[in-house]
Amino acid sequence: MSFSSSSSSSLQWLSLVATIWLQIFNGPNTDFPVYSSELKDLKSISQVGINFLAFASDAGKLFGWFSGLAAIYLPPWSVAATGAALGLLGYGLQFLLLDHPKFSYAHIFALTAVAGNGICWINTACYLVCIKNFAADSRRVAVGLSTSYVGLSAKVFTVMTGAIFYRKSHHKAKHYLLLNSIAPVLVSLIVAPFMRFILPCKSVSNLSLGFIAMFTITLATGISAIIGTIGSTSQGFFAREYPLSLGILLASPLVVPVAMKFKHAMEETLRNEKENRIHDLDDAETGEIIEDLQVKEEDDDKEESEGVGGVQILRKVDFWLYFSSYLFSATLGLVFLNNLGQIAESRGLPREETSTLVSLSSSFGFFGRLFPFLIDYYSSK
Template sequence: MEGRLRRSKWVSTVASTWIQCTSGSLYTFSVYSQTLKTTQGYDQSTLDTVSVFKDFGANCGILSGILYSYSARWDGPWLVHLAGAVQCFLGYFLMWAAVVRLIPRPPVPVMCLFMFLAAHAQSFFNTSNVVTGVRNFPYYKGTIVGIMKGFLGLSGAILIQIYQTFMYKKTTSFLLMLALLPPITSLLFMWVVRIHNKEEGNEKQHLDSLSMIALIVAAYLMCIIILENILPLLLAIRVVTFVVLVLLLASPICIVIRAHQMESDSVSQPFLTEGDRLIDGNDQSSLQCGVQLNLLQAVCTIDFWILFIAMACGMGSGLAVVNNLNQIGQSLSYTSFQTSTLVALWSIWNFLGRLGGGYISDYFLHKRGWARPLFMVMTLAAMSIGHLVIASGVPGALYAGSVLVGVCYGSQ
C-alpha cells in the first residue's frame, strides 16, 4: 500500500499544496521592509529599487521552466525544488545576516542580488508544483492551477500567522524563518511530487474537495485575522488557533486516503486531452484543440504578446500596491499591526482570486466555450476601480480597495 500511495497523483498533489503553503514569502515584504529600510539606511526610493528586484526574481520563470523540462524526464521535478530551496535559503539568510550585522552592510546592488535570489526561488517552487499539477490533471487545468496558485496566495497569511503567533515585532527572526521554513518544506516533500500519466475516476470530485478545504482554510484565517483586530489574544490562544490551522492544512490527507480506496475499485484510463474532451462532450463545432508550442514558437505569435502586455500591466500595478501597503498604511496613520493585518487579508483576497479564477474559467470554458483571456479583461477593469478606491484616501478605502485589487490580481 505504501508503494501505491507513493505512486498516487493525489499524494503528489497534496505534497505540492504543502510546499505552496510556505512559498509565498514574496507577499510578506511589507512585514520586514521597514526593518530593512532602517537597518540599511535606505530611503524610500532605494527600498523601492530593492523591491523591484524582488518582483523581477519572482516573475522571471524562464530558468525554472527550462530546468523543469529536463528534470521531469528523469524521476520527477525534484531538481527544480532543490534549486528553489537553495536560492531561498541563500537569499533570505544573507539578508538576515546583513540586518543583524553578522556581515558588513552590503552595497545596494548586492542587497538587490540577495532579494532577487530569495524571490527567484518562488518561481522554481511554483513552476514545479503548478506544471506537475497541470500534467497530472490535463482536463481540469484551470481548477488545479487555481488550487496551486490559491495555496500560494494563502501562504502569505499563513506565514504572517506564524509571525504574529511566535515572533511578533521580531522581524529579524521572521527573516531567518523565511530562510529556513520554505526550503525545509520543499526538501521534505519534493520526493513525492511526480508526474502520473494516467486518469483516475472521480478526479473532479476530489479536486472539488481540495478546493473546499482551501476555502475553509481561507475562511478560518480571515476569522482569526478579524478576531485579532477586535480582541487582544493571549499567547496561549494564538498557539491554539495556530494548531487548528495546522490541522486544517493537514486535512487533505483524507482526500489521499479516499482517492486510494476508490482507485482500488476502479480501472485507470489513458488520458484524453482537454481539447478531445471538449469536442467529444460538446456539440459546439467552434471549440478547437489548443496547439502545443515551445517558448520560441510562442514568442512569435501575436497572442503571446497580447497576454504578456496585459499581464505586465495588471500584475505590475497589483505588485506596486502590495509592495507599498506598509508605506500607504503609515501615510494613513495605520498601526504596524493593522498593516500586517492588511498584508494577511491581501493574501486571502489573492487566494480567492486565484482559486475562483481557475474554477470559473474552467466552468465557462467547458459549458459555454468562453476563452480564458475574456476573464482577464474583466478582472483588469475591476482592478482599475480598486486602484481608484485606494487613491481616494477616504477612511476605510485601503481595506476596500485592497479587496478588489487583491482578488483581481490573484485571478491573473
C-alpha cells in the first residue's frame, strides 16, 4: 500500500471526515434494544434468547482479525466496502425473511454475527486511514474523534427511522433492519474516493486549528443530540425540523477541509507574489536542502511505521490493561445497553419510549468516548 503524492492538509482532513461519516453509521447493532421486544414477540424468543442475540454481534467480532489481514493487501476503501457488504448481507436477509415461518432463531443469530463482523472491517479501514494520514503526535486524537462518532449511531438510526417511517408505527423491527443494511453501504459508496492514504501534513498550526474546529463541531453535535432527545416527545420543532438540523451538524465537519483548502490557496498566492520580489536561491544549494529534508522525512516515517507483532503485544502491560478494562467495564455497559428495551418494558414504560432511552444513552455515550481524547489532546500540549 502506497501513499498518495499529495501532501495537502485539505486532503488529510477530508479523509478524517470520511472516517467520521463511516463511523456514524458503523454501529447498527446499537439500535437492537429498540426493536428487541418486538422481535421477541414476533419469533417467540425467550429472554435468554434475546440476550444471546445481543451477544451475536460481538461473536462476529471474534473474527475481526480477518479484516486486519485483508488490510495488508487491499486499499482501505475496499476494506470498508467489504464491511458494508457484510452488513447488507446480515441485516438485509433478516429484513427480507423476518416474517417467513421457516426463518428460525439460528438464522437470525448467524446473520447478526455476520453483520457484527462487518463492523470490524469498517473500523479497521477507519483506524488505518487516521493512523497513516496523521503524524505520530496527532494520530491518537484523529482516531479518537473518528471513533467517538460510533457512540451516536443508535441516536442517528432512531432519528432516521422516526423521520422516514413516522406514519407507520408497526413493524419497527423491519424498519431498523432495513436502515441497518443499506445506510452503511450508501455512506461507504459516498466516501470511498477519500478513503486513501496521503502524506500527513506536518504543519503544527494547521493541525491545531483543524482539531479546535473539529472539537467545537463535535461538542455542538453532542449537545444537540442530548437536547433533541429530551425534546423528542414534543410535537413542535423537535418532531419536524430536528432530523434536518442534526443532519447539518453531522455534515459540518466538511467545513474544516474546505477551510484548509481555501487557506492553502491564499498562502500559495501570497508565496508566489513574494517569490517574484526576491532572488532565487542557488539551485545546487536548494537541491541539497530538499534532499536533506526528504531523507529526514523518510527516517521519521520509517520510525513511525514500526509495528508490534502479535506475540510481542501479549508481553506488554498496556495490552492487558486495555483487555481488562474492556472485559470488566465496557462489556458490562454493553450488557446494560443491549437489554435497555427489556429493562424499560419491565418498568412499565411503553415501547415507544424505548427509542428515547436508547437515543439518550447513545448521546451520553458519545461524550464518554470523546472526553478522554479531548483531555489527552490538551494535556499533551
